[in-house]
Amino acid sequence: MSVVATIARHVLRDAVRNRVLHGATLLGVGMIGAAPVAGRLAAGQDVKLVKDLGLAAIELTGLFVAVFMGIRLLAREIEHRTLDAVLSKPIRRHQFVLGQFGGLVAALALALAVMAIGMYVVLAAAAWWVEDTVLAPAPAAPVVDPALLKAVVLTFVQLAVVAAAALCFSTVASPAVAAASTCGFYVICHFGGELRNLGSVVDSRFAASLAAGLSYVLPDLASFDVKAAVVHAQPVTVGYMALTAGSGAAYVLAFLVLALAVFAKRDLT
Amino acid sequence: MNEPQARAGASGLPPARGGNERLRRWGRPALSAVAATLLVALGGTLSALRDRGGGPDGDRYPAGSAPRPDAVRRVALSFKAVLADLYWIRAVQHYGRTRLAGGRAEDHALLYSLLDVATTLDPRFDAAHRLGAVFLAEPSPGGPGRPDLAVALLRKGMDYAPERWEYLQDLGFVHYWWLHDPEGAARWFERAADLPGAPWWLRPLAAVTLAEGDDRAGARALWAQVRDSTGDAWVRGEAIRRLAQLDALDALDGYRHVIEGFFERTGRRPRSWRELLAAGDLAAVPVDPTGVPYELTTPDGTIAVSRRSALFPLPGGGSLPERRGR
Numbered sequence: 001m002s003v004v005a006t007i008a009r010h011v012l013r014d015a016v017r018n019r020v021l022h023g024a025t026l027l028g029v030g031m032i033g034a035a036p037v038a039g040r041l042a043a044g045q046d047v048k049l050v051k052d053l054g055l056a057a058i059e060l061t062g063l064f065v066a067v068f069m070g071i072r073l074l075a076r077e078i079e080h081r082t083l084d085a086v087l088s089k090p091i092r093r094h095q096f097v098l099g100q101f102g103g104l105v106a107a108l109a110l111a112l113a114v115m116a117i118g119m120y121v122v123l124a125a126a127a128w129w130v131e132d133t134v135l136a137p138a139p140a141a142p143v144v145d146p147a148l149l150k151a152v153v154l155t156f157v158q159l160a161v162v163a164a165a166a167l168c169f170s171t172v173a174s175p176a177v178a179a180a181s182t183c184g185f186y187v188i189c190h191f192g193g194e195l196r197n198l199g200s201v202v203d204s205r206f207a208a209s210l211a212a213g214l215s216y217v218l219p220d221l222a223s224f225d226v227k228a229a230v231v232h233a234q235p236v237t238v239g240y241m242a243l244t245a246g247s248g249a250a251y252v253l254a255f256l257v258l259a260l261a262v263f264a265k266r267d268l269t
Numbered sequence: 270m271n272e273p274q275a276r277a278g279a280s281g282l283p284p285a286r287g288g289n290e291r292l293r294r295w296g297r298p299a300l301s302a303v304a305a306t307l308l309v310a311l312g313g314t315l316s317a318l319r320d321r322g323g324g325p326d327g328d329r330y331p332a333g334s335a336p337r338p339d340a341v342r343r344v345a346l347s348f349k350a351v352l353a354d355l356y357w358i359r360a361v362q363h364y365g366r367t368r369l370a371g372g373r374a375e376d377h378a379l380l381y382s383l384l385d386v387a388t389t390l391d392p393r394f395d396a397a398h399r400l401g402a403v404f405l406a407e408p409s410p411g412g413p414g415r416p417d418l419a420v421a422l423l424r425k426g427m428d429y430a431p432e433r434w435e436y437l438q439d440l441g442f443v444h445y446w447w448l449h450d451p452e453g454a455a456r457w458f459e460r461a462a463d464l465p466g467a468p469w470w471l472r473p474l475a476a477v478t479l480a481e482g483d484d485r486a487g488a489r490a491l492w493a494q495v496r497d498s499t500g501d502a503w504v505r506g507e508a509i510r511r512l513a514q515l516d517a518l519d520a521l522d523g524y525r526h527v528i529e530g531f532f533e534r535t536g537r538r539p540r541s542w543r544e545l546l547a548a549g550d551l552a553a554v555p556v557d558p559t560g561v562p563y564e565l566t567t568p569d570g571t572i573a574v575s576r577r578s579a580l581f582p583l584p585g586g587g588s589l590p591e592r593r594g595r
Contacts, residue, residue, distance in 0.1 A: 056351035190346045225347040232393040
């Protein structure tokens with residue numbers, strides 16, 4: 001376990017120095033910071049816009065980090081031949097992959113935390129400003145709303161699934177193919193409902209059954225999206241959070257098992 | 270002999286002391302900055318030239334160019350709410366731009382499509398339903414004058430959130446103010462009053478609407494209620510403007526009496542406010558509640574709010590009766 005933690009720490013330290021992570025996080029914070037300016041065009045919807053744009057920026061930036069760091073982790077180690085040096089030590093391949101993923105998820109959590117803090121800072125400023133200009137906040141939800149963290153947490157779990165998928169794809173494909181596959185995976189996992197109802201628009205029974213089957217195998221990433229619900233002060237229960245996070249964790253483990261199985265057999269010479 | 274000296278010696282030119290070094294230090298960044306600046310200037314110039322020539326169709330967002338709401342909802346993935354905000358901003362900009370340009374009703378053709386997309390992407394987007402209905406119902410030249418679409422938008426919100434009494438109140442309001450249907454309005458207010466959490470004043474409002482009918486007293490009661498109950502600054506401002514319009518209608522009635530009095534004495538209509546001032550009928554040029562002078566039209570002596578006033582146009586073309594009585 002300590003080997004996995006050491007590798008994860010090393011990956012996190014490396015990620016913190018990584019300009020891609022800096023750039024992505026700064027871009028996200030910049031988008032959140034610009035939200036009040038856009039809010040001025042929204043006829044009194046400043047607070048809603050800051051919340052919507054803040055949560056969307058967190059997910060979009062996190063997605064970028066998950067995909068591009070996820071696909072490069074193993075590829076970079078193989079390309080730079082550092083993997084040979086690491087594996088020559090008493091470190092097993094599965095420990096290496098788990099450590100890499102742990103570091104990636106920690107980096108993702110760090111980026112999301114920075115952006116969430118940025119969003120709350122902007123909202124705190126908006127709360128002061130809204131009071132002064134008598135602009136109405138979103139109905140029934142406070143301006144600085146702790147419930148927004150529910151959306152951030154489920155976004156994090158969703159991005160962990162995407163990162164695990166990226167890592168898995170990167171064990172069998174080149175970085176470019178793995179990136180395309182991960183983006184495709186992210187998109188198709190938002191179409192669970194459409195896949196399930198494909199039978200109503202196509203004649204082929206086989207295609208309809210295949211799509212329906214696929215919709216039950218793939219994670220339903222749309223269910224991780226509670227952004228609109230928290231912004232509109234709709235209830236998101238602890239039970240829903242736990243079940244969704246649990247299903248996300250199961251998919252993460254599934255992808256890691258696949259990645260470990262492939263990586264264990266992979267010829268690294 | 271170092272490399273620059275050797276190169277200078279070979280060409281016969283005086284040695285460029287540290288030339289390469291200087292180029293390395295600042296030459297390249299400076300050249301890059303100059304090149305970037307020139308390219309940005311070129312891009313800006315070309316954009317300006319393009320804009321001067323006009324676009325291929327003169328309007329970047331012609332009528333019917335909003336995409337199908339269901340299609341946008343599908344491709345929006347996890348970003349539906351923020352896209353709804355963008356469509357809302359587009360709707361506000363489209364409405365404001367067309368209104369400021371004094372556009373005709375058909376120039377607002379895109380408004381409903383944009384609001385439809387915004388409310389499909391985020392069905393709980395309160396402002397897009399409620400303010401959108403206000404925009405749609407506003408008659409030309411201020412808006413498209415489509416209370417039917419305002420009703421459709423509010424019904425869409427009501428279908429998604431049937432517990433929201435506000436949508437029913439707004440439906441009653443559209444029926445009263447724009448469709449001139451006090452009975453229909455009273456029915457919506459009653460239905461709104463039946464919902465849990467609805468404020469106590471909705472039921473008396475229904476009664477007032479029925480009793481007062483389509484007149485200024487009923488309208489005043491309605492707008493005063495909107496002003497006092499809304500949490501939205503824009504809606505409150507609009508209610509205050511509507512109340513000011515009703516005040517202007519009252520004031521215009523008073524000035525018409527003054528003009529009638531002048532006519533009875535002189536046998537003709539006044540040609541200007543100055544004549545009424547000189548005759549002692551008025552102490553000052555009358556102004557509307559926003560401070561803009563009323564306009565006196567010659568030779569028929571009719572008076573109205575100025576087109577420059579924020580109160581223009583007055584409801585019902587200025588003909589809303591003071592009290593209809595039932």
